[in-house]
Amino acid sequence: MxxxxxxxxxxxxxxxxxxxxxxxxxxxxxxxxxxxxxxxxxxxxxxxxxxxxxxxxxxxxxxxxxxxxxxxxxxxxxxxxxxxxxxxxxxxxxxxxxxxxxxxxxxxxxxxxxxxxxxxxxxxxDLDQTNPDGWEQDEGPVLERATDAIIYELHVRDFSMDPHFNTGIKDLSAAQGRFAAFTYTGLTDSEGNRIGLDHLLELGITHVHLLPVADFHTVNDFSELGTEYNWGYDPQHYNVPEGSYSSNPADPEARIRELKLLVQSLHAAGIGVIMDVVYNHTYSVEKGPFEPVVPGYYYRTDEQGKLTNGSGVGNEVATERPMVRKYIKDSLRYWAEEYHIDGFRFDLMALIDTPTVEQLTRELRSEIRPDLLIYGEPWTGGESPQPLLTLKGTQRDKGFAVFNDNYRSAIKGDSDGTGSGFATGAENQEERVLQGAFGAIYDFTAQPSETVNYVTAHDNLNLWDKILTVRHLREHCRFPQWEQGNPKDGRTAEQAVAEADPYQEMDESNLLENETVRKSLLANGLVLTSQGIPFIHAGDELLRSKYGDHNSYRSSDVVNAIRWNHKARFRPVFDYYKGLIALRRSHPAFRIDQRELVEQHMEVLQSNGHVVAFALRHHANGDAWNHIVVIYNGSDTEQTISLPAESDRWHVVVDAHGAGNETRYEVVGHRVTVSRWSMMVLYDQDGPPQASFLTEHDHQANEQVDNKTKGLDEGTNQEIAGTAMTDAQLGNDREVIPFRTIELIYERADRQYSGWNVWVWGTGYRDGHVEFQDLDDGRAIARIRVAPDVQRIGYIVRLNHWDAKDVEADRYIDVDLTQSVMQVLIHSGREEYLLLVNDDRAG
The missing domain is CATH 2.60.40.10 (Immunoglobulins)
Known part of the structure; x- marks a missing residue:
């Protein structure tokens, strides 16, 4: 020894x-x-x-x-x-x-x-004996890009514990609350609405994110079903399915086979499976999986040797140590290979050091499958001594994504209180909403694929209850005060739920006019039409309530179970979600995964007065629709919005009363009215994308056009006169609209212009990145093309790709419609601009 x-x-x-x-x-x-x-x-x-x-x-x-x-x-x-x-x-x-x-x-x-x-x-x-028939051919949906995913967060037990789930099919009651419930198809309610697995398929989501299904500590496998409940964030055996979700926890093979059947069933429906994994802490140290084998190695300690508590539950796993890092990577590899798991969501990902997350992402993608979804929570539950916390921003260009709590808060406000956000009535949230809608590329991401956009999850108040809380309707709905899964007033949970009514203020005959309904649809409507990876909490599409219980991890099924009778009751709400999801899945303009394409194709139309509006231009990301306009109205009155000038006929596919891909009605002209607490999506033309806007060729095509028109950028007579040119002159066949030119003259006291450029929007021609092309007497010049009828453009002078801004605020230029070339002088650090006199007129 x-x-x-x-x-x-x-x-x-x-x-x-x-x-x-x-x-x-x-x-x-x-x-x-x-x-x-x-x-x-x-x-x-x-x-x-x-x-x-x-x-x-x-x-x-x-x-x-x-x-x-x-x-x-x-x-x-x-x-x-x-x-x-x-x-x-x-x-x-x-x-x-x-x-x-x-x-x-x-x-x-x-x-x-x-x-x-x-x-x-x-x-x-013998693991081979746990494989269902046909397991060798099983595979999940393949993602071309992470932003194609639409994630639905779901607890295994919540899915099927509602009495309405048991439709009388033989043996179905034995499957309730267990893995097996996901293997039944053809289930309907009394009115013929699909429930269970077929509901997920009808809704259109691409991935089910299962709350932890690895073996956890606090539910006794022998307990009678319904007497104990937990979310599973108390890990015990990291590589074994949870026994209480099995038909026979005493049979070690049963839980493995039944989880594989769940995966196989979802895969057969075209739905991927994401595992929620909890490598940041263990439920117990002394009785956990590590301490009895290598004492003192697997956990972080302070200078006095005491356990640190970055998780908030008493310990944190030392992921930076080589054999801990290896354990996590081995475990993930096992789940991906043995169970065909399609992605992983990391609980308290911040506590897993960034090099570990970066390594596991790289290795799993290169050695297992390139489209594995990997994302997590970029925060801790307490103070941690780990210097390389995986916080927002650390994921840049590393292949994994993080939850966007900035966007979450902008949309709804705080998590459990009466604080409001854009969708619930707050002032001055428009710019924060825009940051989220743009995939957080001007916030903390390098690409839109690095942000998971969401409003609510299993933690905190769910969406319906949050909106009721903001509206001060909890007492009206007779919600109890909850503590550790029980009402504080001594009633049982069953009594309190029976006496409450979350839908007290609703006229169900006119569902989509209800304020709480509209705010909930608007909140997730933002998520489903923004750049990034959308994530919705199970039951939002059924107006799910947990009766005001903001932390239901140990509450009973009467609080947590999804109520399947609500599908018939609130069918217009389900159809609205279904339509939004179908819209997103059908149109790649909502699923851009590259920063450059967002900058090129997205244009801000309005960002004030409780309204956010933007356009997705020129067949964005290869979309069949030419120009798409998205409008969010977070006010209590209808709002009239100006539409882009290029088109005077618009097809409305989403408004306050319905959503989908089909035209609901047409708008003729350049203005549209949007109802209170609602959103609208419109497009102008439907047809094949233009060659120069195909996703894979965007950057190269723009460079070619820029090179061929360089002479025009020098101020030739053709450009100054605003003469219409044809693409034949540029090597193409179609006509290009005439344009004006704004010469943006930039002056810095230090005369250091390297890396500085302009990002513009609202030009009606080509938004996004514009370089300073010349230096003249210590000044830099950027030439911005503007459509003839555009009256105002926005711009930001930035360093490289948002390393810094010259001025934090968005700036705007009012276009002089009498001039074809307009010269504007801006000084570094000043918001105002100077309009230089130019005698040339447009005639």
Whole structure:
């Protein structure tokens, strides 16, 4: 044991590192190999059992002695191993570890892939026997880009615990609250509305994000269904499905097979599966998966050696340490390969150091599948000593995404109180909404694919209850005050829910006129029509309420279950969500994944007075629609908005009363009225995208046009006269509209212009990036083309790609319609501009 004695007393940085991929159990019918990394143990035995042990009243096995024990051997990398001949299928095992002080205890395998009920012993199984029929052909939907995803966050139990889910089909009641509920198709309510899996398919979402389904601690697998509830953020065995979601938690194979059937069923419907993973902390330290095997290694501590609490629940996993990082990557690889998982959402991702997130993203994408979705929460639950926290901004150009709480707050306000946002009546949120709508590329992302846009999730008040709270209607709806899953007034949850009415103020005969309904549709309408990855919480499309319970992780099913009878009751709301999702899926203009294309094709039309409006121009991202206008009205009165001048006939596909791809009616002219608390989407022309605006050719095509018209940018007579030119002169076949030119003359006191450029919008010609092309007497000049009838443009002088702004505020130029060339002088650091006299007139 000389190697161990050398390690004794050393810091964890001196521990050896093992790089193989075979930790845990490797089973074959001819023999089983066991490997565990325990570099500080003095001696390790494998203990094998023919049964799961004797459980006490709490569902715990207290005694693990009496098994067949075999001494394992240690290598230089701290790995103890043994290979046992024969078929050990359906046996159980534990590691018996002895320390230098001769203390002994038994521990489950940290790399356990199968366990007994409540995770008390590690199980030996043949994983091949858990594969459903046709598993080798199973695969999830393939994403061309991350922004094609539409994520639906769902708790396994919530999906099917409503009594209305049980439609009388034989054996369906046994599946309620479990993995198996996802395998039933053809379910309908009494009025013929699809529920269950078919509801998800009809809604049109692309991915189901399942709250944690890996084995967690606080629900006793033997408890009667309905007596215990949890969201699953209390991990126990990271590589094993949760037993309480299984039809038989005492059978180690059942939960594995049934989770695979869930995945297979969703994949057959064309829906991907995202796992919520909780690698930032464990429920228990002493009884967790790590501490009994390598004491002190897997958790962060302060200078006094005390556990740090960045998670807010008492500990945080030291993800930056090599063998912890390896464990996380091995675990993710296993889920992706063995269970065909399509993506991972990281709980408290900030606590996972950025190099670890960057490595796992790169390796999973390159070695498993390139379109795996990877995203997480860029915040902590408390103070952490980790210097490389994965916060907003750290994801730039690293391939993973983070939740956009900036946008969330801009839309709804605070999470649990009466604070309001754009969709709930707040003032001065327009610019924050625009930042979200633009994929946060002017906030914290490098590309729109790095932001997950959402309003509510499982945490905090859900959307309906939040809006009622802002409107001070909680008391009117008779919501109780909740504490630890129960009403404070002593009633049972069932009594309180029965006596409450979340829809008290609603006229159900005129559903889409209701203020709370409109605000909820507007809130998620913003999410579904913004650049980035949209994420909605299960049940929003059914006006789901949790009766004011803002933290329902331990509340009963009567609070948490999705009520399937609401689909018929609130069918127009479901149809509205369905229409918005169909619109997004049909039109790539809403799914841009490159910053340059956002800058080129998106133009701000209005951003004030509780109104945000923008255009997606010129077949954005290869869209069939030429110009698309999106308008959000966050006010309590109807608003009249100016439409782009290029077209005078617009097709309305979304308004306060419906959403989808089909034209609801047409607007003739350049103004449209948008109802209170609602949104509108319009387009002008439908047809194939122009060649120069195809997604894959955008950048190159623009460079070619710029090069061919360079002479015009120097101020030729053709441009000054505003003469209409044809694309034949530029190597194309179609006519180009005439334009005016604004010469933006920029003056800096330091005369340092390297990297500075202009971003413009509202030009009616080509918005986005414009370079300063000349230097004249210590000034830089940018020439901006403007459509003839445009009266005002917006601009920002910026350094590189938003490394800095010359002035923080958006600036605007009122166009002189009498001039074909207009010269404007701006000084660095000043908001105002000077209009220079130019005698040339447009005639």
């Amino acid at each position: 000389s190697d161990f004695n050398q390690l004794k007393g050393l810091e964890h940085t001196a521990y050896p590192i093992y790089e193989g991929y075979d930790l845990g159990l490797t089973y074959t019918p001819a023999g089983s190999k066991f490997k565990v990394w325990a570099p500080t143990a003095q001696q390790v035995h494998i203990a094998l059992y023919s049964d799961a042990g004797v459980y006490d009243q709490e569902g715990i096995v207290q005694e693990h002695g009496g098994g067949q024990e075999f001494l394992m051997s240690r290598d230089d990398q701290g790995v103890w191993s043994i290979e046992l001949e024969g078929d050990w299928n359906r046996y159980y095992y534990m590691y018996r570890l002895e320390w230098v002080d001769h203390t002994i205890h038994y521990a489950a395998d940290p790399y356990a892939r199968a366990v007994s009920a409540n995770g008390q012993r590690t199980a030996i199984i």
